[in-house]
Amino acid sequence: MKQSTKRILLWILAAFIGFRILLLFGGCAPAPVETNDSPPNIVFIFTDDHAQAAISAYGSPYHETPNIDRLAREGVLFENCLVTNSICAPSRATVLTGKYSHLNGQTTNGQLFDGSQQTMPKLLQAAGYETAMIGKWHLRSEPTGFDHFQVLIGQGPYYNPPIRTATDTTRITGYTTDIITDLALDWLEDGRDDKKPFLLMYQHKAPHRNWQPGPDHLTMFDDTTFALPPTFYDDYSTRSDAAAQANMRVDENLNAYDLKISQQRPLNEAQLEVWNAAYGPKNDAIRDNPLEGQAFDEWKFNRYLKDYLRSVQSVDDNIGRLLDYLDEDGLADNTVVVYASDQGWYLGEHGWYDKRWMYEPSLKTPFIVRWPERVDPGQINESLVSNVDFAPTFLDMAGVEIPADMQGKSIVPVLEGGTDTAFRDAFYYHYYEYPASHCVQPHYGVRTDRYKLIYFYGLGQWELFDLQEDPDELNNVHGQAAFTEIQAGLEVRLAELREELAVPDDPRPYPPEPCNSDAEGWDGYDAG
Template sequence: MHWTKITGWMLALALPLMAAAQQGSGVKKRPNIVYIMSDDHGYQAVSAYGYGLNHTPNIDRLAKEGVLFTQATVTNSLCAPSRAVLLTGKHSFINGKIDNEARFDWNQDNFAKQLQQHGYQTALIGKIHMDGLPQGFDYSAVLIDQGEYYNPNFIINGKKQQVPGYVTDLTTDMTLDWIAKRDTAKPFCVLFHQKAPHREWLPALRHIAEYTKLKVKEPSTLFDDYKGRGTAARTAEMNILKDMNWAGDSKIPPAMMDELGLKQTLTWDKAAYTNNLGRMTPDERKAWDAVYDPIMADFKKRYPSMSKTELMRWRYQRYMQDYLGTVAAVDDGVGRLLDFLKTNGLDENTIVIYTSDQGFYLGEHGWFDKRFMYEESLRTPLLIRYPAEIPQGKRSASLVQNLDFAPTLLDYAGVAVPKDMQGRSFRKLLNGKDTSWRDAIYYTYYEYPSIHMVKRHYGVRTNRYKLIHFYYDVDEWELYDLEKDPHEMKNVYNDPAYASVRKNLYKKLVQLRKQYKDSDANDQRFLQVAVKKQQ
């Protein structure tokens, strides 16, 4: 028999035996990664966190089968900057994406590029909210800007096309389809980014009948008067009664607004309603109107005699019904993904992360939106499942940040973390091999003056305390004792009882600004950019 034929025959037998030997010796394949990021999903609206607002059984599965972080935070509570931090592992003042207006430089390194260079297949599907063709991905299907809920436009590998359907379901479909068609010889990483529950909150038709009937518990601070805080809280424009759009947000038809004498809060209020619902097919619009028309007819009757308190409560319910309705479809998508992974034998060796680009106000302090360093905005849901390494049912209060995602995922993939990344891998926190971690996090916010008028600020948060400096057109400091004042109702910066706490926090703040290479020079540089925009 010819020698090459013998060799080929022997290899055919040897390769499966080698693979089996590797498995038996504990050699593991590199994990697959599914990173699920929703947009503006407050941790209060994940039922595993225990706030009782809604039920998210599929997201909760990640908590039961993995770890839930109770104090995960972001470095800059705004959509596009948060995504830039995820990709680069660097603070906004380093990666350059300080706000939603600044351009993101895709030429800089990111963790997806690193994974690509080390044998991973990579994909980005859904919302990224940054201009330019995404780099670091073998496949991308991204929404344009904020994206649309019904029959949205996607840019798929650089080409724009409208895709019929509901955006949350479509993003899920595309993600599962890409995983199914991948090269099975390589590990994969997919960023599965949902638009929901971003404003203006249009739920899927299958959820509107149920969720428009919800009676949601009001937060204790819904009627906050902001007396315990400074200028920033008092002047922010995100109050549900005063600043939320009537048509686009509360779904009151523009013609009805005119009849009732309701004025647009923002110039694009009526246009948002017309454009968003105008994307629906005739059948979709008919199903929508069948549910919402009676609600609006009832409001029309009641409005003339409603007090401001009654109106605030009505608007809060309208807001939460639609918001939680959009979350329901996100949870459906998580369930479909987890079932798909299990059915296809991928669940054991796939890291699944669920998080949001930041937190969100669900009526706390009377607000919607985010931006502040206050808790509801700063903290984000974070649940991670990886059966091969992470124990089930674990809860962690460690101060992890979105800054840490890139180095953590590279660590799991066996890829060296670039030295200029500012985050830390929290893999050893997850597997319990090392419980030591940072004792404070650093935060910055720059998008002012702009929509919602949240003043520029930076600050430090420890497990118990928070120190914030508001600047630009004010110079004010706020200090909160989160143990005694979890809702952050009273600024104790000038309280003599907190003098030593204030001193220690200031030292920590100076230390972190130096560690992360932030300074007043950065603030001035970005202020000059803002001034030019205003001219």
């Protein structure tokens, strides 16, 4: 190359560098954010059917969850994380795709998840992340977008779970919540490529039905009696016909296997030993002192609630193990830790267990984010965020472009900006699965910070709640003169959201199919 040409190229290079420096430090350019340059690791802790009411950071009236509370203390707790469709597989599909059920194809638990579509783990993987999925997958199709997976088969058992990998299936002896954590820690320690940032989806079965506690907590709460929740004997007056039609009452619909008054399913020797230690003496007591009426309802509620809380307690213990590992290994600062469940759950509110409804206990799911490098600790945020926002948020955290067809949006501005950051004025919800377990009528609706409008389209019936005046949603004010304007505004917003989100037209006239979940047999246990 001629000297003169070389000189010209050097000048061009110098001018380019100067321009870049000007961009970085010039008066009109934003100040650079001082952070670690490497993209953060993401640990997504995901449980199944965990109610906010069973986390002390959310004000549980029942128990303490010190390790989840620690995450909340060190991060941001979202009070209003709303799910798009309150049931297992649809929630999981929404988390993976950043899309509502009608677009990702998973409207109910009955479908096979289409793993060929775009997902957040695939996009992170393509951007150089190492991706792993360990624990409960529950999407029937083979996991895609992961460098490594070790998953339960279907719902998986609470004890001695078969664990499936890309190449084989091995039964591991022990309590599933502990085992999933062992596998996650093994992967963090020895399994991953430590030159890459990682996404670890660490997903528990617990506290899904039928709530089998671990060996460490079999007798926890034995000396406690919990009072029935104030709405336990809800008679569903003022509501549509849907609530009264459902079969998910603690006092009527829990069966012997749920309540551990019968083994029913064949148990192996190890399971039998645990079962006898935990329930043998308690069942002797109930046999010798038969109960009836409200006393029997209270007994059932306590049996149910205590097993549920015991299952949660092991989740909390294991989250402590994981947080300790991140500290000890020096990973904590540049690792985002997220805690969430696939939906909320009823702990006797309205008399119920299970989920599905757009009512608050199942619409809301726990959501806590800790990100020491970027987010101030100890925040409580009331923004209307959602599980549809998880995928775009993780991509944003990783510096990966969010695809235009994702329907959620990044929560990062809220995480960094705090409570005054505007996020979403109204949220769309849609539940589809019917006829199915528990006979909950399909419905959709809109929730704002204060109001909730629900349409049960199989019944052609509406409900409207003022959450400020009626937080328990006992008083349906739809059609009342005082709410005419509010109702009209919500109807408009609902139609707008349905259009924005490309929701197909109402499936009316809805086929008047009969629903009888008493005849479901054991299928109810696979109902996510």
